[in-house]
Amino acid sequence: MKIKTPILIAIIVLIALVILAIIFGGYKKPGTTPGPEEISIAKEIYGISGTIEEIQQNTLTVNALILLQDPSKEPLNKLVKVLVSDETKIYKLEFPRPESMSQEELKRGVVPRETEIELPGLKRGDKVDIRTNKNISENIKNNTPFTASAINVINK
Numbered sequence: 842m843k844i845k846t847p848i849l850i851a852i853i854v855l856i857a858l859v860i861l862a863i864i865f866g867g868y869k870k871p872g873t874t875p876g877p878e879e880i881s882i883a884k885e886i887y888g889i890s891g892t893i894e895e896i897q898q899n900t901l902t903v904n905a906l907i908l909l910q911d912p913s914k915e916p917l918n919k920l921v922k923v924l925v926s927d928e929t930k931i932y933k934l935e936f937p938r939p940e941s942m943s944q945e946e947l948k949r950g951v952v953p954r955e956t957e958i959e960l961p962g963l964k965r966g967d968k969v970d971i972r973t974n975k976n977i978s979e980n981i982k983n984n985t986p987f988t989a990s991a992i993n994v995i996n997k
Contacts, residue, residue, distance in 0.1 A: 881910040882917065882981060888972040889921060889981075895963055899925045900986065902971065907981055922986035923971055925960055930991045933958050958994070968995045 891905030901923045906916040925931070934953040937946075963969075970993040980987040 842893045849952045863879060875918055882978060883908045883910055885976050886978045887974075887976060888970060889923075889977075891921070891968075893963060893969060894920065896960075896963055896965060899960070901925065901969075901989075901992075903965070903971065905971075919981065921981060922984075923992075924986050924988040925992070926988050929989045931958050931960065931963065932956065932991070932995070933962070933994045933996060935996045963992070963994065969993060970995065 889905040892902040895902040905921045933956045936953045969991045972991045974990045977987040
């Protein structure tokens with residue numbers, strides 16, 4: 842079976858167009874994650890929120906939400922290592938149920954009750970807010986641990 846010349850030319854042109862579209866269109870395979878040049882985390886980060894995934898001697902691994910430079914984009918989920926020092930304050934925050942509060946208390950606003958706890962009081966699955974005294978943006982970019990100044994465990 843012999844392929845006619847116009848059909849052969851059309852196939853070659855179509856293949857060339859697909860190759861050019863891939864090269865100049867920046868095509869990416871479905872399911873690939875964007876590279877670091879496409880995701881820019883915020884330049885200043887002084888705290889993270891997330892869930893404790895692992896607890897070691899003086900280190901927590903937290904699945905945290907990381908804010909991006911472009912606030913219109915969804916935050917990035919990332920595992921972050923957090924060092925706990927002797928100066929780190931750890932609190933359990935308990936929020937009162939609105940129906941158990943008086944009208945006067947509701948007018949003043951909901952204030953959580955803080956209870957200081959120790960590192961052994963933390964457990965895997967706890968929801969935490971972690972604060973620092975320094976900008977940790979580079980630590981998050983470079984996957985290096987940072988020291989927490991305060992850890993708040995959120996109990997609803």
